[in-house]
Amino acid sequence: MRRIGLRYIILYCLAFVVAACSNTKDFSQISALEKRWDSVKILLMPLDVELSSLQAAGHTEPNAEWTTEAKALMLSAIRNLGSNRDSAILEYNITQSDVSPTAPSVQIQKLHRSVGQSILMHKVYEATYELPTKKGVFDWSLGPSVQALGQEYNADYALFLFVRDSYSSAGRVAFNIVTLGWANQGGQQIGFASLVDLHTGNVVWFNFLHDSYGDVRSEKGAVATVENLLGEMPK
Amino acid sequence: MNRRHFVAGCTICAAMAGFGRQMTLANTLDRMKLTAEFAPGYRPDSSSLEAGIWQQVEDVERNVKTSHLVMADDDLRLYLADLVCRLDSEYCRDFRVYPMRIPLFNATMYPNGMMQVWSGLLLRVANEAQLMTVLGHEMGHYMRRHTLKHYESASNTANFLSFVGLGLAVGGLGELAQAAQLAGMGLIFSHSRQNEREADAYGVKVMSGAGYNPWQAPKIWRRLIAENEVAKHKRFRDPFYASHPSEAERVKNLEGYAQSLGFSEHQTSNDTGEFQKIIGKHRSMLIEDQLKLRQYNQTELILNWMMEEQTRLGETQYYLGELYRMRDEAGDQQRAQGHYANALQHTDTPFEAHRALGILHLKQGDKAKANDAFQRYLQLKPEASDREMILSYIGDQ
Numbered sequence: 001m002r003r004i005g006l007r008y009i010i011l012y013c014l015a016f017v018v019a020a021c022s023n024t025k026d027f028s029q030i031s032a033l034e035k036r037w038d039s040v041k042i043l044l045m046p047l048d049v050e051l052s053s054l055q056a057a058g059h060t061e062p063n064a065e066w067t068t069e070a071k072a073l074m075l076s077a078i079r080n081l082g083s084n085r086d087s088a089i090l091e092y093n094i095t096q097s098d099v100s101p102t103a104p105s106v107q108i109q110k111l112h113r114s115v116g117q118s119i120l121m122h123k124v125y126e127a128t129y130e131l132p133t134k135k136g137v138f139d140w141s142l143g144p145s146v147q148a149l150g151q152e153y154n155a156d157y158a159l160f161l162f163v164r165d166s167y168s169s170a171g172r173v174a175f176n177i178v179t180l181g182w183a184n185q186g187g188q189q190i191g192f193a194s195l196v197d198l199h200t201g202n203v204v205w206f207n208f209l210h211d212s213y214g215d216v217r218s219e220k221g222a223v224a225t226v227e228n229l230l231g232e233m234p235k
Numbered sequence: 236m237n238r239r240h241f242v243a244g245c246t247i248c249a250a251m252a253g254f255g256r257q258m259t260l261a262n263t264l265d266r267m268k269l270t271a272e273f274a275p276g277y278r279p280d281s282s283s284l285e286a287g288i289w290q291q292v293e294d295v296e297r298n299v300k301t302s303h304l305v306m307a308d309d310d311l312r313l314y315l316a317d318l319v320c321r322l323d324s325e326y327c328r329d330f331r332v333y334p335m336r337i338p339l340f341n342a343t344m345y346p347n348g349m350m351q352v353w354s355g356l357l358l359r360v361a362n363e364a365q366l367m368t369v370l371g372h373e374m375g376h377y378m379r380r381h382t383l384k385h386y387e388s389a390s391n392t393a394n395f396l397s398f399v400g401l402g403l404a405v406g407g408l409g410e411l412a413q414a415a416q417l418a419g420m421g422l423i424f425s426h427s428r429q430n431e432r433e434a435d436a437y438g439v440k441v442m443s444g445a446g447y448n449p450w451q452a453p454k455i456w457r458r459l460i461a462e463n464e465v466a467k468h469k470r471f472r473d474p475f476y477a478s479h480p481s482e483a484e485r486v487k488n489l490e491g492y493a494q495s496l497g498f499s500e501h502q503t504s505n506d507t508g509e510f511q512k513i514i515g516k517h518r519s520m521l522i523e524d525q526l527k528l529r530q531y532n533q534t535e536l537i538l539n540w541m542m543e544e545q546t547r548l549g550e551t552q553y554y555l556g557e558l559y560r561m562r563d564e565a566g567d568q569q570r571a572q573g574h575y576a577n578a579l580q581h582t583d584t585p586f587e588a589h590r591a592l593g594i595l596h597l598k599q600g601d602k603a604k605a606n607d608a609f610q611r612y613l614q615l616k617p618e619a620s621d622r623e624m625i626l627s628y629i630g631d632q
Contacts, residue, residue: 052287062287106301 056171073222150198375437446505549581
């Protein structure tokens with residue numbers, strides 16, 4: 001059974017190499033959003049968020065309650081953020097068409113999952129996994145088939161958010177105390193925001209977040225995480 | 236080992252001497268806990284680890300639901316759902332069965348009730364009773380919460396080992412720490428093997444309970460053993476990491492259960508009578524996918540078993556021809572030609588047999604015969620998607 005792909009494992013390992021701190025790293029194809037109408041409409045895709053507890057041995061256990069709570073807190077933080085911007089944020093409806101393999105919106109989400117992970121792997125961690133064809137450029141794209149989604153929602157951009165957050169279990173804390181911190185890390189927050197132009201399919205902006213202290217289980221923490229992820233998004 | 240297991244162990248020794256084997260296995264099946272661990276319609280408590288695992292798996296299921304690997308055949312899906320209800324009418328609404336177009340022998344059970352049946356398995360099961368064995372086995376994994384148990388066991392073992400490894404490292408025994416970790420890995424996988432045994436027993440229990448002959452269960456594994464024996468690339472089987480019991484062990488256990496349940500080997504099953512109709516609809520696709528794997532030895536075996544069924548002989552002969560034409564080793568062209576010729580004596584032969592014959596004739600330099608065969612193909616299938624290609628073959632000559 002597939003649970004966590006090799007990619008995730010590598011990404012988590014790489015994240016642990018980074019010192020305990022909060023940092024973001026963004027890539028952009030544009031300096032400002034293209035205004036085709038009076039205001040820019042951004043379609044917020046379903047949040048890909050998962051919270052887990054970090055066990056003594058360093059593996060994680062998913063926590064459904066935390067995840068559900070964090071999604072709700074993040075969503076309300078994004079809505080508040082949206083009201084402070086010129087652009088309007090629309091929300092994606094999970095409808096019956098989502099169970100059809102031919103629904104373009106579903107395939108676009110799957111495609112973005114792959115592309116987003118590739119950017120994380122080969123751009124954010126390019127020191128280790130650089131691709132020769134992506135050297136010094138940021139030109140990832142989902143292709144023009146995303147127009148179907150744009151037309152369905154009458155939107156200009158689609159915004160994808162991905163967050164994986166873990167918190168030390170009692171066992172992990174004990175292990176760190178016994179080893180005087182030798183086991184190094186506590187829980188980690190890794191995430192990205194990705195903005196896709198629904199006319200061209202290009203990933204026009206991508207922001208990576210790594211934080212040792214972020215905590216989306218509280219309202220304050222969720223607001224801070226959303227701010228870290230989306231604060232620098234082109235307007 | 237507790238006293239009870241010790242006694243059981245000794246009983247099996249006695250059985251090996253040829254006495255009481257039947258009784259022992261009957262006891263084994265009775266003694267195993269083969270009932271659901273929860274009520275129908277169960278959902279885990281939202282604060283539990285189990286709920287976390289379900290949430291992850293629900294995400295997987297959303298992807299599966301919208302995958303084009305799911306075989307788009309409502310009759311097949313309804314049939315599989317109906318079979319699950321025949322196995323357990325109380326719990327069957329907790330299962331969702333997805334037939335997947337993946338040409339490998341496998342079925343998988345996810346902890347939230349999603350079950351996948353792969354097309355490579357549909358190709359290999361010879362009758363409904365065999366299919367029921369597999370469905371029952373997978374249901375067993377769900378009812379006995381095997382994923383969760385495996386996860387918890389792996390998690391506890393991993394947690395335990397990080398402390399054990401630490402102690403040994405501090406004591407200057409770093410190498411021993413490694414050995415302890417390896418032993419731990421063994422524990423994790425052996426737990427899984429135990430789950431597989433339990434699921435095998437569960438499968439036999441419910442399929443025989445629904446009136447299917449349990450002697451069909453070991454036959455699946457017998458065929459798999461035969462396939463492994465002829466395979467060019469032997470399946471990697473590391474005794475340490477293998478997550479399943481060996482096929483030979485499974486056959487032995489399953490035959491024991493069948494014997495203990497009092498079925499005679501040739502007793503008929505209480506079939507729905509739908510198997511050939513529903514699965515048969517996909518037969519040519521299943522065979523074609525298998526052929527594309529280029530596992531010629533295994534495919535040869537599978538097609539020869541199909542010949543024994545004495546149905547759809549034209550189609551089977553055609554695919555035997557395809558097998559040898561694709562393999563193209565010494566004597567294979569003649570073999571292929573023989574099978575195509577044989578196929579054309581039946582009425583259920585795909586029109587493509589003429590095209591295949593044409594290609595063979597062309598290879599052998601017999602243009603007149605090739606032309607005849609190609610023309611026959613286009614006469615029979617004027618709307619063929621490769622019509623232009625075939626016309627160019629004819630024109631070139």
